[in-house]
Amino acid sequence: MPVPLLDVNAQNHPLESELQAAFNQVLKHGRFIMGPEMEAFEKEVAAMVGVKHALSVSSGTDALLLALMALNIKPGDEVLCPAFTFFATAGAVSRLGAVPVFTDICPICFNMDVNDARAKITSKTKAIIPVHLFGQCADMDPILALAKEHGLRVVEDAAQSIGSKYKGRQSGSLGDFGTYSFFPSKNLGGFGDGGMLVTNDDALAEFAKVLRNHGAKPKYYHHYVGANFRMDTLQCAMLSVKLKCYGQYTADRQRNAAHYTAELLKLPGVVQADPAHCKCVNAQDAWLAAQNAKIVLPVAYAHNDHIWNQYTLRVLGGKRDELRDYLTALKIGCEVYYPVTLDQQQCFADLPESSRTGCDISHRLASEVMSIPIYGELTEAQRLEVIAGIASWLAA
Numbered sequence: 001m002p003v004p005l006l007d008v009n010a011q012n013h014p015l016e017s018e019l020q021a022a023f024n025q026v027l028k029h030g031r032f033i034m035g036p037e038m039e040a041f042e043k044e045v046a047a048m049v050g051v052k053h054a055l056s057v058s059s060g061t062d063a064l065l066l067a068l069m070a071l072n073i074k075p076g077d078e079v080l081c082p083a084f085t086f087f088a089t090a091g092a093v094s095r096l097g098a099v100p101v102f103t104d105i106c107p108i109c110f111n112m113d114v115n116d117a118r119a120k121i122t123s124k125t126k127a128i129i130p131v132h133l134f135g136q137c138a139d140m141d142p143i144l145a146l147a148k149e150h151g152l153r154v155v156e157d158a159a160q161s162i163g164s165k166y167k168g169r170q171s172g173s174l175g176d177f178g179t180y181s182f183f184p185s186k187n188l189g190g191f192g193d194g195g196m197l198v199t200n201d202d203a204l205a206e207f208a209k210v211l212r213n214h215g216a217k218p219k220y221y222h223h224y225v226g227a228n229f230r231m232d233t234l235q236c237a238m239l240s241v242k243l244k245c246y247g248q249y250t251a252d253r254q255r256n257a258a259h260y261t262a263e264l265l266k267l268p269g270v271v272q273a274d275p276a277h278c279k280c281v282n283a284q285d286a287w288l289a290a291q292n293a294k295i296v297l298p299v300a301y302a303h304n305d306h307i308w309n310q311y312t313l314r315v316l317g318g319k320r321d322e323l324r325d326y327l328t329a330l331k332i333g334c335e336v337y338y339p340v341t342l343d344q345q346q347c348f349a350d351l352p353e354s355s356r357t358g359c360d361i362s363h364r365l366a367s368e369v370m371s372i373p374i375y376g377e378l379t380e381a382q383r384l385e386v387i388a389g390i391a392s393w394l395a396a
């Protein structure tokens with residue numbers, strides 16, 4: 001049985017009549033730009049994540065760009081961000097003429113290594129962008145403490161983690177800004193592009209609101225150069241429908257992850273990452289070798305509520321591509337997020353050498369990681385198919 005990596009229709013089609021009603025409502029009133037559904041959706045998201053202000057925007061990428069613009073990040077400023085993340089995190093920095101300075105990551109949760117971030121702070125560092133990768137939060141307390149100590153602004157890239165929690169607090173709600181993405185493959189997947197910017201700071205929210213609309217206040221009076229960062233009313237109306245189901249979507253993904261972990265751990269050569277090795281890669285390597293580990297399963301830190309945007313394996317011994325090809329031949333969807341770290345991207349080759357050093361763990365994980373289907377609507381039979389595929393590769 002083929003198992004796709006993602007099936008957006010399995011989630012959207014059961015809501016067809018509600019989605020059509022939402023669409024029709026907007027069609028009827030015709031306020032396609034900044035209509036009433038936009039404000040309603042923003043209020044719903046703000047209430048869900050417990051923030052004062054939520055601004056819908058054109059994408060998760062634009063949410064990052066707008067956040068950095070509102071924080072006045074300028075050419076020559078340095079902004080710390082992890083080397084192992086989607087391109088947009090650093091792309092937004094670069095588009096403002098600022099310099100992304102890449103930090104290494106934790107080999108357990110794939111998120112920013114705070115000690116490495118500390119070591120890379122210079123007099124030009126203005127902000128830090130922790131990314132909550134794959135649906136699990138970065139270690140925010142030390143990141144926030146570091147930012148406070150050095151007067152840095154914090155933008156949480158929560159594109160993959162809306163609704164996940166760090167020590168009971170919502171991802172995206174902890175920094176100066178948090179940014180979400182509603183790209184269709186995200187946990188709250190939209191019907192095209194969309195994103196959200198959240199903050200508890202009244203002045204930052206007001207400034208970002210003005211910048212979202214060409215920097216105009218009032219209309220046609222431009223004190224700043226902003227852009228069109230608005231999200232369509234239609235998109236907001238339809239996402240409101242899905243937001244009501246969001247608790248269930250998360251529970252389904254968590255069930256799928258727990259099932260994978262329980263079943264895959266029964267296979268020889270499969271272990272689960274141990275949070276005890278968070279700060280020590282060498283100890284982890286020794287432990288993995290002693291267990292003759294071939295595949296390492298992801299784990300959620302006890303202080304995190306993980307929402308499993310991805311369930312990402314580490315395939316050891318240089319065999320990742322072999323397993324990927326094997327599963328692909330069985331028509332089991334899998335994907336490598338991400339094969340090339342950002343410090344190694346061609347477009348950043350001209351950045352100062354000092355902004356692209358010391359990302360060894362990121363490089364290694366880029367050669368080991370592979371994500372398997374985790375979307376909420378996967379059936380038990382499909383999950384068992386994925387598990388059987390991995391089992392047969394291990395036995396071959």
Ligand SMILES: Cc1ncc(COP(=O)(O)O)c(C=O)c1O
Nearest residue numbers: 059060061086088159181182183
């Ligand atoms: C970590 C991260 N940041 C930013 C983005 C950008 O979001 P969007 O695709 O909505 O522009 C994504 C989307 O893939 C992402 O995964």
